[in-house]
Amino acid sequence: MHLALFIIFAGLCVAGALNLLLQRHPINSALSLIVVMSSLAVLYLLLGAEFLAAAQVIVYSGAIMVLFTFVIMLLNAGKEERTHGSKLAYIAGFPGAAALLGLLTYIFLSHSAAFGHARLGEYLATTGDLSRVLFRDLLLPFEVTSVLILIAILGAVALARREH
Amino acid sequence: MVPIAYYLVLSAVLFSIGVAAFLIKRNIITVFMSIELMLNAVNLAFIAFSRQWSQTTGHLQVNGQIFVFFVMVVAAAEAAVGLAIIIAVFRARNTLNVDQIDLMKL
Amino acid sequence: MNDALRILPEIILTLAGVLVMIADALLPKPSSRKSLGWLAVLGALAALAVSFWQYQLPAGTAYYGVVQTDAFSVFFHVLIAGIVLASLLITLDAVTPETEGLGELFALMLFGAVGMMLMSSAVELLLVFVALEISSISTYIMAGFRRKSAKSPESALKYFLLGSFATSFFLYGIALIFGATGTTRISGIADAIASANPSTALLYVGLAMVIVGLGFKVSAAPFHVWTPDVYEGAPSPVVALMSTGPKAAAFAVLLRIAYGALPQLHADWVPILWWLAVISMTIGNLGALRQRNVKRMLAYSSIAHAGYILVAFTALSADGVAAASFYAVSYAAMNVGIFAIVSHAGGYDDHLTLIDDYRGLAWRSPLLGGAMTFFLISLIGIPFTGGFFGKFYVFTAAIHSGMVWLAIIGLINSGIAAFYYLRVVVALYSRSSEAAPELVVARPSIALLLAIFITSAATLILGIAPGNVLDAARAAAQTFTSVGQDAATPPSTSVDAVSTGR
Structure with missing residues (x-):
């Protein structure tokens, strides 16, 4: 049950984050970010952080993202233009982000036993x-x-x- | 029963996607959104570690969760200021493209 | 009540900022807001006095161990109060009565100082984070205050985006350190590492990310890319504040985390900081050589000076901490001083930007030219100035800990630096070719004279009689007991315990 919920909402998080990256129109990116934040709220609940789950929905998806969409509408932001970004960002950025991901994943998985398992319903804050x-x-x-x-x-x- | 490490790996994935988006996206508002994504990844890591320490010590530890609470407050303040700066830039330059905001060369 | 005394300078600055805001709202619309600046100056003076008074307090923590006043934090309280005082005076001189948003500017400077002071006294990473954000967000805003120029919002944007990016790295680093040790108290982290054999891999990555975040705030290369643009676009009086105050506070945080929380990991952070120091000095000085714009040149020079302070960090001894603190003071004195003159000559809207624009300034105004020469000489590091003793203590601390190569690289860099500083001195004293209509130097106001007096007196005293400040810096360094011992015997036993116990 817990694992199924985790896989569903973690999948939604990653899908939303990737969609933020791939979408060309800022409003689409903003909506994908709302998906990420709302799914994170569910994950917080699974980890026993009930207050933060509520705050996540109210403050992040509610207040902050509404402000974002409001500004996107106000400035009438259009589709992203395909200009050539700084080459350095691509050359150093992608491998850098990938290396960071690889390193952190390796550390987390190799220490997995020490971190333990989370059960539903324990340690509710x-x-x-x-x-x-x-x-x-x-x-x-x-x-x-x-x-x-x-x-x-x-x-x-x-x-x-x-x-x- | 889910290993807490999975939550941490998810937070690393989100953080890295945020870093990549920060570097690749060309619209200022989206660049700012990728920072929010990174902050969310940090929050997930804090809550997961908080849970881990509750289990290690055997009683509830909320320090990590409190940190998340403060990150949310700061993110809200940052969003207000950041969007005001974006509006000021838009008024001055009439563009939201990072590459066209280049009056000063690096 | 006793607790409140430990954050009294912060309370005073907050109250002064609120008063400025209220007075701003109460003043009738057409009247000038310039007088609010004097109210802010009064607040800064009171904070400075109280900071000195805090030396009388016995060292200790307050509010459930969240802040700690000791010789180290009081040292930085005094420094930051002084910086804000001088910057407020510079602002008062640079602005005209019609400048927009004056009340907000003065209030933001005071509130920013609250954050910087708390950064130096916080011993709980949560408070460090909140204080860091107070100081950062107020400087992001102030960078965009030159509303007539399109460069100013642009510099605010660059500063904001890169600054928030760095903040998230800092936060992830804290999360990893918390994950490894289960606490966010500085002393608790050190205890956990000493006793509980935490996962070292988590700690290393966390430490590296914290250094990335703070490296950005002190504009150490390779995290310096924002510095020249932001300094060029921001109003000069604000640059005087943001090139010194937040940096000094960020160095205080770095010292606290490195020496207070993670002394056992010194074998890991010393090489990182070694490289940061070398890259910062080299990139800063080589970059400054190419600049024709005075503020951009000073931006690269500030990157180089961050490198010199990092040299002292790697020395890993009480002398190193003292040298870093001393350097922070002398750099603040001379850099705020030089920006006082740049801001007066260039004006709030920067009509003098290039080094060539300053040709003949010393003949037009011997006082300004002379003071600028003095600050440039101090930045080079010539004897009888604060800059000389700053560099002297930094390099001796490095040599005493066996970092001879680092000291040599630093000395070569100081030699390179002399070129670009002297180029400005030459420009100051050369005859301007034609009438130079740009170079109209207004009569210095009382505020500017006060600011120049404070900064040049500080630079001179640090250069002639550095004893008192050095003693204060040494006392500050004693706060970190683990480095109080001889540098030859660092706490290596506990490091072995950590690595073998894994």
């Missing part, structure tokens, strides 16, 4: 468990994010404002 750590041990980082959000508001307003 409830919102209460999270908030006990978040609002006590990590109170300061939590408060500090308010500065971050203030900067983001300030910056978005300052940059996107039209000159008069």
Whole structure:
């Protein structure tokens, strides 16, 4: 059951990510990314992170991707033009990404026994468990994010404002 | 029962696709989306490792999950700023192609 | 309450930033926002004073062990407060009352400094990450503040895209380190490595990815490609801040992670940093030789200086940490100083860009020309300037740890660097061929005079009487007890334990 769910949603993730890469129109890429994010939410649930699964759907697929699609519509972005990108990106980028993937996969699979197996329904992290750590041990980082959000508001307003 | 390593391999796959997309895509908005994909891959790795440590120590460990929570907050802030920058660039240059944003040569 | 004292400079800067924002909203529309700059300066001054006062606090952690004030973090608190103070003064001089978004600019500088300070005192990687993002996002925004030029949003975009790309590498690195050790506390990571024999492969890859992410933030080659473009497009006063403040903070994080969390892995990160140092120095200096644009030249020079600081890292001793911290101070003093003059002469909208545009500046304005010459001499590393002692301590620390080749490469690079700095000096003192209508130097304002006074006094004091700062840097280095021992006997036993225990 768990394995079947994992294979379905992991497959959706990879398919969505590849589609993001292959699609030429930004709106298609954005929609594929939403598929990736929503499938990831299911995987989070399988790993017992119920709060994050909800947050993933609400914050990522809901807020962030809506902002993306909104900007794509606002700027009326068309199909990607086939210009010659930096050659270096192709020459160094593809082998680099492939090497990174190979290395990480090798490490993860060779340590597979040490990582153990995940069973459904064990180690569920409830919102209460999270908030006990978040609002006590990590109170300061939590408060500090308010500065971050203030900067983001300030910056978005300052940059996107039209000159008069 | 699924080995946690599978989740980690999936996160590596997504991260690498994100890196490749960052380098290949020519539309600024899509390039930014590939960064979001990379961040999502990081989040999956954090949750998988968090689960692994819960099992290793025998009681629930939520530190990795909290990290994901903060990555989401930061990603939202980054998206607001990044899209504002993209709008500013579009107004100044009227293009979204990375290769045409080249007033300054590397 | 005691906890709040440990983040008091950050609290003060945040409050000052909020006050600036509120005052900005309350001021009537047509009136100038320039006076808000003085409010921000007051905030930075208060933060500087409190940072000095923090030396009185006993070393310790606060907020459940998330931040730590010790000689190391207070050292960087003082440095960052000083940088922000000088940058605010430079901004006050460069902008005109009509410049758009002034209130936001001042607030962003203050908020950015909050992030940088927290980076230096955070001992929990989660807080490091949030603080790093505060400092990065505010600099991305400020790079795009020159709204009249199309170059400015473009530089903001490049900085933003490459910066976020690097951040995701940094994060994946943290995830792998967390996976190997089960914790994100700096001290917890070191303990886990020492006691629990974690998977070394995970740690190595995590460490490499963290170095990629931070290498970008300090603009070490080969992660430097953004630097020249961003410096060219961003407003000069902002470059004064972003070429020094976030870099000093990122170096502080790198020191904390390398020496605080992963000292047992030094055999692995020393070669990586060795190569980064060599490549940064070489690419920086060779790149600077080819530049005709002053800000691009200074960008390549900042890559080279990041390389010199990395030389000190590889020394793997308390002296090395002290040398790196000392170099960060002297580089900040001279680089902020030179950008004060570039920003005054070139203006907020950069009407002087090329080295040739500066021909005859010293005759037009002996004060500016003289100060610029002094900072250039310091950047070369000639005695009686901070740059000299910075390089001296860095290279002696390297030689003492047996990195003779690295020191030799560094010295050759310093020789190459003299060429392009001297080219600017020659331009400053040559007679401009015709009337040079471009070179209209306005009378320096009080803010600029203050900024030049602070930076040149700091450069001079570091060059004549470096004792106090050096002592502070040495005290900072003692924070990392594991490197406090003699460099000849690094903690090799634990490394063997890790590798054999696998």
